[in-house]
Amino acid sequence: MIEITNYCAISGSRISVNGQTDFVQDGDVLFTDFIKAAYRNYKVDYPKFFKMDNLSKLAFIAAEVLLKDTGFLTRYQPEDIGMLFQNGSSSLDSDLKHAASIKDKTNYFPSPAVFVYTLPNIMIGELCIRHKIKGENTLFISPKFDAGFLYDIIDNSFTTGKIQSCLGGWIECGNDNYHAFLFLAEKKIDKGLGKNVIFTVENLTTLYHQGIN
Amino acid sequence: MGNSLKSEKMPEVYIAGNNMMTSLGFTTDENVENLKNDISGIKLCTDKNLYPTPFWASPLSTERLNDSFAGIADIALFTRFEKMQILSLTEALKNSKVDVCDTKTLIILSSTKGNIDLLEENRFNPKRVYLWETAKRLAEFFGNSNQPVVISNACISGVLAIITGMRLIKAGKYENVIVTGGDILSEFVVSGFQSFQSLSQGPCQPFDAKRTGLNIGEGCGTIILTSNSSLADDSCLIRVTGGHSSNDANHISGPSRTGDGLYLAIKGAMSEAGILPENLDYVSAHGTATAYNDEMEAKALALAGLNHVPVNSLKSYFGHTLGAAGIIESVVCLYSLKQNILFNTKGYQEHGVSVDLNIIKKLTPAPINSCLKMASGFGGCNAAVVFQKKIVS
Numbered sequence: 035m036i037e038i039t040n041y042c043a044i045s046g047s048r049i050s051v052n053g054q055t056d057f058v059q060d061g062d063v064l065f066t067d068f069i070k071a072a073y074r075n076y077k078v079d080y081p082k083f084f085k086m087d088n089l090s091k092l093a094f095i096a097a098e099v100l101l102k103d104t105g106f107l108t109r110y111q112p113e114d115i116g117m118l119f120q121n122g123s124s125s126l127d128s129d130l131k132h133a134a135s136i137k138d139k140t141n142y143f144p145s146p147a148v149f150v151y152t153l154p155n156i157m158i159g160e161l162c163i164r165h166k167i168k169g170e171n172t173l174f175i176s177p178k179f180d181a182g183f184l185y186d187i188i189d190n191s192f193t194t195g196k197i198q199s200c201l202g203g204w205i206e207c208g209n210d211n212y213h214a215f216l217f218l219a220e221k222k223i224d225k226g227l228g229k230n231v232i233f234t235v236e237n238l239t240t241l242y243h244q245g246i247n
Numbered sequence: 248m249g250n251s252l253k254s255e256k257m258p259e260v261y262i263a264g265n266n267m268m269t270s271l272g273f274t275t276d277e278n279v280e281n282l283k284n285d286i287s288g289i290k291l292c293t294d295k296n297l298y299p300t301p302f303w304a305s306p307l308s309t310e311r312l313n314d315s316f317a318g319i320a321d322i323a324l325f326t327r328f329e330k331m332q333i334l335s336l337t338e339a340l341k342n343s344k345v346d347v348c349d350t351k352t353l354i355i356l357s358s359t360k361g362n363i364d365l366l367e368e369n370r371f372n373p374k375r376v377y378l379w380e381t382a383k384r385l386a387e388f389f390g391n392s393n394q395p396v397v398i399s400n401a402c403i404s405g406v407l408a409i410i411t412g413m414r415l416i417k418a419g420k421y422e423n424v425i426v427t428g429g430d431i432l433s434e435f436v437v438s439g440f441q442s443f444q445s446l447s448q449g450p451c452q453p454f455d456a457k458r459t460g461l462n463i464g465e466g467c468g469t470i471i472l473t474s475n476s477s478l479a480d481d482s483c484l485i486r487v488t489g490g491h492s493s494n495d496a497n498h499i500s501g502p503s504r505t506g507d508g509l510y511l512a513i514k515g516a517m518s519e520a521g522i523l524p525e526n527l528d529y530v531s532a533h534g535t536a537t538a539y540n541d542e543m544e545a546k547a548l549a550l551a552g553l554n555h556v557p558v559n560s561l562k563s564y565f566g567h568t569l570g571a572a573g574i575i576e577s578v579v580c581l582y583s584l585k586q587n588i589l590f591n592t593k594g595y596q597e598h599g600v601s602v603d604l605n606i607i608k609k610l611t612p613a614p615i616n617s618c619l620k621m622a623s624g625f626g627g628c629n630a631a632v633v634f635q636k637k638i639v640s
Contacts, residue, residue, distance in 0.1 A: 126376070172407050194414075
């Protein structure tokens with residue numbers, strides 16, 4: 035049996051871990067300010083964070099919060115951890131930045147530091163570097179979180195022995211709208227990890243909606 | 248043992264049709280004819296709408312695209328990317344027994360940037376820049392009612408789409424999966440690669456000592472998969488037998504220095520296919536002709552014990568077609584398996600990677616029963632897939 039051993043959500047200036055609010059900022063807070071405040075709150079020391087685009091920053095903080103104190107990364111070989119993500123608007127936020135840099139032919143300044151983030155899977159790459167994860171990884175683009183499809187893909191990867199554990203979820207970062215929902219899926223182990231949730235489509239759907247602020 | 252028992256019960260995944268559309272032609276036959284004659288579609292592009300200064304690339308003919316599409320639907324109602332996708336799918340279906348409207352058929356779309364030119368174009372609803380919107384329109388156009396799957400994972404998107412299609416069939420979710428992918432030549436992408444200084448100052452030279460970078464290609468590829476052997480392409484039964492992806496966990500815009508990430512993907516794909524390195528007949532490399540990519544691939548092949556297997560890169564024929572590359576180059580692999588012929592790596596003259604490789608230098612007839620297609624991309628991602636002829640015992 036596969037279980038969701040931990041999950042976290044970021045939306046509307048609030049971060050929750052396993053359903054409990056962990057960090058929140060009141061009022062009308064810009065995403066860029068909020069995510070920096072979260073970085074400081076969790077006392078992360080990773081200067082590369084400041085070079086990332088908004089999508090990667092969101093995924094990065096969600097993964098930091100999710101993995102903290104879980105021992106997840108020590109339980110598996112790097113190549114046995116899968117990363118299977120979904121997202122709605124790909125890298126549109128960075129796409130618009132790159133497009134603006136080439137709009138005016140007299141002021142033409144495309145930059146590799148922006149362009150690289152016009153590939154939405156870069157966020158997966160950032161997490162792999164940070165957490166030394168080398169297993170299977172794919173980004174699916176979907177109009178909305180598709181729990182049924184993500185379940186099928188992850189369940190099949192476990193069944194066929196392609197992965198021993200999984201970091202999965204939904205990372206969306208548009209102009210004013212951002213939402214991260216990440217979870218850890220693991221095979222049930224003898225030593226209980228706490229109040230785990232069975233990995234099902236229904237549970238994925240419930241936990242996803244719980245995190246929307 | 249549990250896994251092997253399970254896999255015995257899983258359906259086999261057969262090839263049931265294909266198409267490739269590049270600067271070298273709109274059908275697979277037209278493309279391979281040009282490959283046989285060592286003709287490349289890479290040329291000097293001087294269109295200032297694509298980049299202020301001339302650059303080498305492999306564009307599709309706009310005139311031919313519109314002429315071909317006019318026979319199918321109104322050219323004014325569809326974007327360049329959509330026209331390419333619809334044409335490629337139409338061609339692939341023409342030569343396949345698979346019914347696109349069947350509820351047991353799924354469409355998977357692979358692309359890095361899809362309709363990205365719409366950021367600068369007001370003629371269409373801006374919603375069409377979303378990849379899932381393109382996929383939805385594609386499914387509607389062909390009368391397929393299942394929600395299509397979209398994969399956008401840099402330059403491994405195409406290989407990942409084939410792997411995903413194979414898995415969904417093996418898991419019994421669908422009987423048929425139509426894997427299609429494409430990318431257009433846009434100012435967005437050309438200016439980005441220019442800013443990385445990774446474009447070659449001439450036709451690219453994969454694995455060559457004098458290689459200086461890649462050429463962007465424009466194109467589309469489609470491969471139809473089925474578990475129903477009666478729908479398979481019976482001119483030559485070819486199966487997809489294994490696939491795997493991995494991440495270098497090293498750098499977002501440079502490949503691993505050791506090849507260890509790609510090696511994991513190769514190992515996973517070969518082990519799923521149940522094929523040993525000494526029995527593999529051919530490797531279709533990613534071979535972008537950037538200094539670091541080709542060196543990394545050579546090291547990965549050595550780690551996998553595959554450095555003596557005949558290997559080529561097709562990028563010097565039709566450029567790097569990004570999200571389509573894995574599919575287009577797999578279509579050429581299928582042809583090599585069917586016709587027992589291996590294409591040369593155009594532009595390769597002097598060996599330029601640190602590992603000895605068996606690079607194919609001329610069109611070579613050889614019995615080909617198995618083939619490994621591999622890909623690597625920004626974000627440190629790698630993927631590999633194995634195709635094998637069905638051995639009738």
